[in-house]
Amino acid sequence: MSPPPGPVGGELVQEFLDWLRDEKRSSPHTIEAYRGDLARFIGFLTMHLGSEPDLADLAGLRQADLRAWLADEARLAGMARDFSRDKANRTRVRRMSAMRSFYRHLSRRHGVDNAAPGLMASPRIRVPLPRPLPVPAALAVPDGIASLAHTTMAEGRDTALFTLLYGAGLRISEALSLDLRDLPRTIAGSGSVLRVRGKGNKERLVPLLPAVVSALGAWAAVHPAPSPDAPLFPGVRGGRLDAAVAQKAMRDYRRLAGLPEHATPHALRHSFATHLLEGGADLRSIQELLGHASLSSTQRYTLADEAHLMDVWRRTHPRSGMDVGEAGGATGESND
Structure with missing residues (x-):
């Protein structure tokens, strides 16, 4: 048998x-x-x-x-x-x-x-570098989008949502999955933190700046359905706000504000990480804040920062137009 x-x-x-x-x-x-x-x-x-x-x-x-x-x-x-x-x-x-x-x-x-x-060898792929917004443009996004809202509810919601995206570096899916019960809580001696469920259903605690806490508190005070299990960011019909609606709001605003096409809700997450790096934050801390499983994902921001510095050098240094031979140590002087 x-x-x-x-x-x-x-x-x-x-x-x-x-x-x-x-x-x-x-x-x-x-x-x-x-x-x-x-x-x-x-x-x-x-x-x-x-x-x-x-x-x-x-x-x-x-x-x-x-x-x-x-x-x-x-x-x-x-x-x-x-x-x-x-x-x-x-x-x-x-x-x-x-x-x-x-x-x-x-x-x-x-x-x-x-x-x-x-x-089996994997093919090489080009890894796109993050494209953040300049600091003034990122700071202007929440109020700018809110000013285009058609209702008072949408105005308060969009101010809080886009303040959270830039101020805490959340993915749009993470922000829209929050309920009212998830509003930030205060830990003694540590300020306010938000519990976020990210990719792979993994949770992380994200510390919040006072400006973000203030925006969320102002929104919670006028939330149209103040029950713990209600979506923190509802749509016009009371259900959870669709990511496409937030993306369209950003798209409408960027066209009026003259921002580039890469100015999306996710670009605010890139801006959060890049601006932290420029301010002196270390990669490990940024990795924890973003919820990256691998440090290699976070290291892209270092590459983007280096590319930005090289671009600034090329555009602004008085001798950036010289060729390599001209720039070499022809005078015998030290390159230090």
Whole structure:
């Protein structure tokens, strides 16, 4: 009597997604992204191998099989109407990350020992640098957006929301997920803090400046539905404010104010971090405030600051027009 068949690819993927949700507590967005990427991976293998792969098939995959998968992904990307090499590379990197995470799960849960996924090289991608607003422009955003509001409620709400985004560096999704019960509390000797639930359902405490506390307090005093479980930032119908509404408000304001197209709600988070760095804050502290899992994410602000300094040097230094040969130590003087 033959042994019962083992789980096949789709079942193993669902087991992995359940683990992400129940044990790792990954965000719904992450889980759905992995679901789509791994469905494509299993779909390719089904055609490549002639049937849906089971555990033994996945354990036996070679680098040549994985290269064939990536080649097929590149072929499909090239057929897309909005194809760009950088976008295609980003997609490949994300799908390879999903595949490797899936294999790590297979190793933990099913003892699969396959080195091929870890030996695959990821394509290089261009990492965009954060583009903050100048300090005066960032400071003007809350009142500027509020001045365009059509109702008194929206005016008070938008002042508090955009003051919070720039003053505490929150993601727009983090700010809009807050309820009235989440209003800042005071810790003896430490000032006011806000408990924020970020990516991966991870919580962090964010200290708040007096100006942010004042804006939130003024809004709470006129909130249209003052119950603890009410959204801190409601829409016109009382439900939670949609991020698209906040993004449109910022878009309308930036056009009137002559701000660049990258002036979005998320640019206020970039501005928060960049202005802290310029003021002397260390990267570890900024990492904690932003809720970055990896310091490498925060280090982008250092690169952006260096790029900004180089741009200022090129535009303002009297001798910035000289070429490299002219700038070299022709006089024998020290470069110190």
